[in-house]
Amino acid sequence: MAPYRRQIAMAPIFMIIEVALELLQPRFMARIIDDGVGKGDLRLIWVTCLLMLGTSALAVIGGAGCTYFSSLAGQNFGADLRQALFRKVMSLSFAETDRFTTASLITRLTQDVGQVQHMLVMSLRMLVRQPLMCLGGVVMALLIDIRLAGILLLLVPPILFMSLLTYRYSRPMFSLIQEKVDRLNAALQENLAGIRVVKAYGRSDYEKKRFERENRGLSAQHLRTARFMSGMMPLTMLIMNMGILAVLYTGGWTVRSGELSVGEVMAMVNYITQILFSFMFAAFVLTDFSRAKASADRITAVMDTQPSVVDPEGAAPVAAGGRGACRGAAVEFRDVSFRYPGAAGAPVLQGVSFAIRPGETVAVLGSTGSGKSTLAHLLPRFYDATGGAVVIDGRDVRDYHLSDLRDKMSMVLQESVLFSGTVAENIRWGEASASQDEVEAAARAAQVHDFVLSFKDGYETLVGQRGITLSGGQKQRLAIARALLKKPSLLILDDSTSAIDGETEGRLHASMKEACGDMSILQIAQRISSVCNADRIVVLQDGVIVGQGRHADLLRSCRVYQEIVESQTGEDLSAKGQNGGLNHD
Amino acid sequence: MTEPKKPALELQLPPRWQALVERTMAADAKGGGSRQGRHMGGGGHHGMHRQVVRARDARGSFLRLLRALRGRTLWLLVMFALVISGTCLSLLSPLFLGRAIDALKVVKNEVPVDMDVLWRMLLFLLLVYVGNTVVSFLQGWLSAKISQDTVCELRRDLFAKLQTLPLTFFDGRTHGEILSRMTNDIEIVAQVLSRGVVHFFGSVITLFGALASMLLLSGRLTLTAMVTVPFCFLLTKLVAKRIRAYFLAQQTMLGLLNGHIEEIISAQKTVKAFNHEEQAIADFAILNQELRRTGIRARILSGIVPPLMNLLNNIGYALLAGYGGWLAMQGDITIGVIAAFIQYTRQFSRPVNEIANQYNDIQSALAGAERVFAMMDEEPEPADAPDVQSLATVRGELSFDNVCFSYKDGEPVLRDFTLQVQPGQKIALVGSTGAGKTTVVSLLMRFYEPRQGRICLDGVPITQLPRQCLRQAMAMVLQDTQLFSGTVRDNIRYGRLESSDAEVEAAARTAGADAFISRLPQGYDTILSENGGNLSQGQRQLLSIARAVLADPPVLILDEATSNVDTRTEMCVQRAMIHLMKGRTCLVIAHRLSTIRDADVILVMAGGRIVERGARRELLALRGAYWQLEQSQAALLSAE
Structure with missing residues (x-):
């Protein structure tokens, strides 16, 4: 995370600006009602209004700055994580990739990294914003009246409990979702790779059934998770709403005894609403968080895998011989x-x-x-x-x-493998620096030169997963040309x-x-x-x-x-x- | 095909990837699978090329998304009922809140606080909150169901569609790219369907509810609160299209990256053997970098909207406070009304915000949906003609009538191919690689349509037969074997799904696969890893043969079916196959001439034409191309 330390640090700073300014709003409102309307001071009302506008304009700068830096941090982090993971996958030996399976590695590289990246952005925005809003709300409420704010204290333990419960139980559910995504991907990949066989045997109905099994499995798991979540969130909300009732009730007594003004009780209700919303968002983020944690675990599993075939320690490098030496x-x-x-x-x-x-x-x-x-x-x-x-x-x-x-x-x-790209690129694949002459010499040695020239685009003809269909023998000879170019x-x-x-x-x-x-x-x-x-x-x-x-x-x-x-x-x-x-x- | 006015985001990629993007985009835009050869533009200079990614018809995609929900009208109605009641409940709470505060206000005039009213209001609020909890629980439950059902169906439809697409479609794309559409793009659509659409309507309803309640309380204050609304919509409209284009670019890059990942990881042996890891990582970095760039732009643009919305809200808030305070001083309204109003403006501005934000989300989903629909709109294999009739029994007579074919314009692969095959005949195709042998088979299976000429099965043009009937009449064993994850037994049974275990094992024996299968740890119930990774190539070929044996078709096609099987095993297979081939039409492609000596007719192909045909004896007597082939093989053998 070091390279984006600045971005990661800047995002919350801007967010603090935004939150601080937003927190002032109910305060201004109370002033308008109590001092402005209450005392009939029209000038005060207008001045306060202008203040409100000014602060919200500043708040935009805070919000936009936070967005800018969090997007930057998130995308950079995601891209670098993907890069690191890909590098790791490249370093693994077959014993390990066989174990993870190709399909799962692909899912991890794309979807799981995406989840973690999403999480980072969300946390930079929400995990800073919402606790700040919450904390600010609490402080402001405390400033108004300690007793009323005390109600909040009562709310904290049940809400914390609910949040922990949500996190604890949803994480394994999200791991399961990712596993099902793996399986769906595997089924798809197999179908794509075997599409000729599928068609030849007229097995599309059978394949559809196979796919549907995985498809349903994934959906069902999504559904189970969503249902669990849809139970937890409203419950948390309810607890918070009870807090508002309690404030109103207690507020009634304090107003009656003249200790608080109506404006202050209103501000109090506003602050509590705000705290409530921040909790609701926190719950949202928590969902994302547990999902991201599940993904992060899957990424870590790959990152922590040690390739079984590695360079020996202290091996002397071989004197440059390689290409051209042909000994x-x-x-x-x-x-x-x-x-x-x-x-x-x-x-x-x-x-x-x-x-x-x-x-x-x-x-x-x-x-x-x-x-x-x-x-x-x-x-x-x-x-x-x-x-x-x-x-x-x-x-x-x-x-x-x-x-x-x-x-x-x-x-x-x-099984000769051709990659998406031109014939020349495929031959040059093992030896990127080879000249066109060398490529053609290798192709001649592999008995494939004439046939390449028979294409309209010659060496620039596209082959591979996206390219033209070549016969088995043609593919094999291209693969041999690739091998010969290396002059091994x-x-x-x-x-x-x-x-x-x-x-x-x-x-x-x-x-x-x-x-x-x-x-x-x-x-x-x-x-x-x-x-x-x-x-x-x-x-x-x-x-x-x-x-x-x-x-x-x-x-x-x-x-x-x-x-x-x-x-x-x-x-x-x-x-x-x-x-x-x-x-x- | 694209209007120049639509906003677009340029992708900056090296020419090599550029060509891939262009092909994909062009194919998407056409919505047809027809293959078009593209020049690579010489590849002379290595500067960054710019590829413009354009968002297309948004309204069309949106309507189609909604149509995807159509089958769930009942649940949607229930959902809307829930949304409406939930909205009403949340509209009620500020009303009670205002009343409760008014009840407190009385104290200022030295009258005791009206605890009765306060109590009553608190009770009402309690009911509202509990009701709200129940409703939002049900909403969450139901919206999950609706969205998951929809997405599940969308994926099923897309997969089903995939099965109908011609091979030309698959030839033109990487697996990873298709995979990306099926998962990443659908995932985005799913998120919007689950959180978005229902919320969107909820927001609209809340909006109108809040508006109505506000109007009831004070018309003038309502007008004040609404001053900023037009600006909200203006802002949304301004950025929406751009956001969609940016997201489309991002999704396109994600698809490309997926393609690269899939290709490299699947070909890992080659990658490692050629020390190509660093290059693969460098390629990855290029795509990754571009994904990062498009991602940042998409995110920043869509992330800048909420703070701006907040500003507009706060302006409304300030106006309201000022004007409301002034009104209250005039005695036109009570403070309770202002209190309620502020709650309402929150309720009012929230849905406006949400609509705006969801509008953004929907833009990103539309970008995903566009890619999904582009695939949905691909031209499938031409449908079976309406009047096609299945053949009750297939005798296995084949005829090719002046068939010409080319994958690419101007590069014919097969020219004037004419062949008559009587039922039960064994035909061998020989010739150098690239002579068009496999193409003959592909045309017979209707993987591709000939450019010219006619192919008949039992005298009926194959275009007049249902594909299912045609393909069931033939079993094909290909050069490239393909196994599916599952047990050995499942893989053989793929040839005929309803066959018994005994039949499966008999087929394996015929194919000479029995010996190695019985040596596997769990025999026939051994689970094969991805594409039979734990088997040798030859073993995989034997399994494919067993599969074809089990299918028991009138026509058998062996395309280099035993090329990686050792010749002794092959001989056993062949001996068994002699039985099998009896009474069947067989088309055999082979390089080892020893395997085709007994063919009734041997066709020697070169450059897409038949250069010689006849029984082995005749061809040898001719001392032509075939004779030469045999001579060279024999010469190699006796070179010792």
Whole structure:
């Protein structure tokens, strides 16, 4: 909050001006009635009137100043909080984001921050104004008559009690509301992401029902909360109104005994009304406050989360090599095992050991769910190995700065992601400073240049969530271009050529080698044709390496590999030797 | 489309985001989902571009908001009855208060205070206060109900609308932006509906009630109290439009920011792999900064109104005190009347204030509502023609007749595509990426409408079939798998909702998914996280296949359905699929030629055209494009 200390301090100061001036008004009124009308002093009436006008003009300055500074403080605070939260979310690793879920993180970043921001503005205005009005009212009332004001004292405990009750019970209700908002968002997001499937299966009615469940849930929770609130507020009001009755009654006696004038009793009633209103507003603010507290808790939960994958302490920075260096990285998996956090059953990887020498291409093959992608995810430290070590260029990946580590490598994922923006922006995504020539060179190496030029707008064509529809293979090649632009020491292709036809893929491999000759490549693939030229092929089965070697060696020695080849060529290799048949899983 | 006179707020964004805003605004303004290619303007200079956000038809949006309340006429009537009685009660209290004070006043003339009158007035006041409590409780209760029901319905309608929109709509927007309309914008509308509209009418009623009571007490004082009212309305009118434009700009920015957040967080793996966090944060900062700027302007402008209103009130207050005091001195009115009047002016100025403030709130809600309605007004997928008839049984005969298609003018994706498929035939589409294979499928499913030509199912043009019937006749397994949160079982059952557990499991076995499912911690009842995040891509594809198997349609479409499945599993799947494909029309897109050898017809596509067609034998004999494809795959294999 430090940067807006001035704004936060200024808002209440201006508010104090406004409140102080407003508090004078009933006093002026009493003077008009008692001294002006009572004594027939017309001049006094006019002078007092002018005074009233003057003070209210000043009060505007106070009010406007408060608005100005509180808006400034609120928006600045909100924006900075959002920024800090986003930064935090960016720093979290997958174990944490998986836990929060994407939908909830989005809600927290937008709605919850909004609630807290709203609260700050409200408190700068109301939480200062209303207690001041209240306090001022009390002081003024005390000045008139201690006994009458004593009535106020009686009112304080029940009102405090009611307020605490409201706060205490409404906060969990508001937390629930935010949770339901999460669920609604999740349902929506899923629907948007899967809209093709929804349409293909004609499931819009089913989706509507699913959505309606969350929708109703949210509404019902809102309703429960609002109902609770609608009970508490009038009750608080009633207590205050009883105070007015008491003043009038007691006032009757004091007037009769001549201790107070009628004007003073009127002023008293006015002050009490004012106090009452400030309490009513306080109740409003309290609602907002408990709602904001619920949101603040959700924000804090994210802010307090420590990413599980962090930079090691005192890691020496890697000498600038990164882009352009293109020296192949040496990679070694040493007896690596891995298990997802909280997952039961057999580990995903077990005792995996193999090496990639600089400039080598190593392919990983294996059945669906055998742990290939997980293996790849250990390299950029999306997750940390639970046993053994992953070593790059002689250093454990856990001893690198994350950004150094990830600078060394490019990764193309199974599901290629394009972002809203142009083709050029998407390629340049990992390397913002790259020139147009470099972008085009990367695109050529990824076999995507010609196809980009076939668009009317060429490299300026919009793609991504808002852009044109690209085929799976086109997306994959754009993603590869993005990876190549980085000129990494290590390129990881996680089954990212699956939608590219064999012929193009062949060209792709050749042009990649040409563009970045020395880089090491870890390629996960399904097609033998994609991997048979690799320097080494690692065959995974249920998280364990069952074969390692060149295509020809494996063809002779590895049963699983033979089966994979058979499944693609239709020939029965085992007929030449051992027992035939498939023993899938 | 926009009148230049309407107030507007300029957004200052780098060109890259500018284009996105323009697209959204243009789409909103048209209210039609038609896609229009926009140039990015070369992106040559990097100065800030200005994008003008204009508020549009306010009255129209307001009337539509009110119409949203229409279904709740009865409750609204009850509500108004409550508001009126509440107002009457609060109008009564100053009257009694004045009387009570008059009763005190008697003391000055040495007559004992009229305690009887005082008592009576106090009793009346007590009743009024209790009554008020009850009424405002009921009001709060009811207004919550009305607003929540309305908002719930609004959200439901918007979601239902979303389901009818063509894919072109979704292609043009980020998910986050749509999400923002469904939550942030509707939220604002909700707040106004719950606090605003009812209060607004309450205020109007209070206003007239106070006016009437004041007139009864003193016409001249009433006139004095009213002097400032025209100024109140003038002030409101002056700022309202501007406020709406500012809020619209704010909501637009919020939508953009949401889009960015959603995109980045969903693609977190890529973000991290490319060390792109700092850039993402910098982009975020740009949008955030603009949201901050528009937010500050909107808030300051709307926040400046209440103090000004207060000034006007106080002027009225002073005038009243002066003039009233003078009148009292003349003996025209009693002090009690002044006391009551002051209470009334409070009651009078409060609703005027409230009307003014709520008018501002309503402006911000209208900005939200405009964005909601813009989506409501999107052109849905063209409705089924009125005379469409469902096919009782679908044989699975398909025909494409000179079909042409382009997503964007001047960039044809599919040209003169003609194809006849007999029921039960297996057709394979091969060709390099971007040859238009997936487009064929999208057109068949009527995700997009062809620019030219005709597509028929069983001899009936697909435009003459209800969409539901058309899509139910086909099951499609896509390149990009999509799973929904829920159990594995639920996800497979998505293919046919009424199927039994046994059927679900049988389908999973056919799809080769049974093996890995049984290894999951809770088997079929394992809850999948967001889009099956805890499964591998290949496993997700197997689940999608199981889903299609369960749907049991006459036409089966496999678009790279097993591209991430290992080939051994794929072989098992295929063996099972041979059964499944029997008697079904199948459209298969694949890069691994091994999977399509047995197709009845193989189409080789290039550049949106069919360059070769025929059975494998014929194509091989032709020694053309297909032969080359097979050769290159074989060559790669035997390169060793």
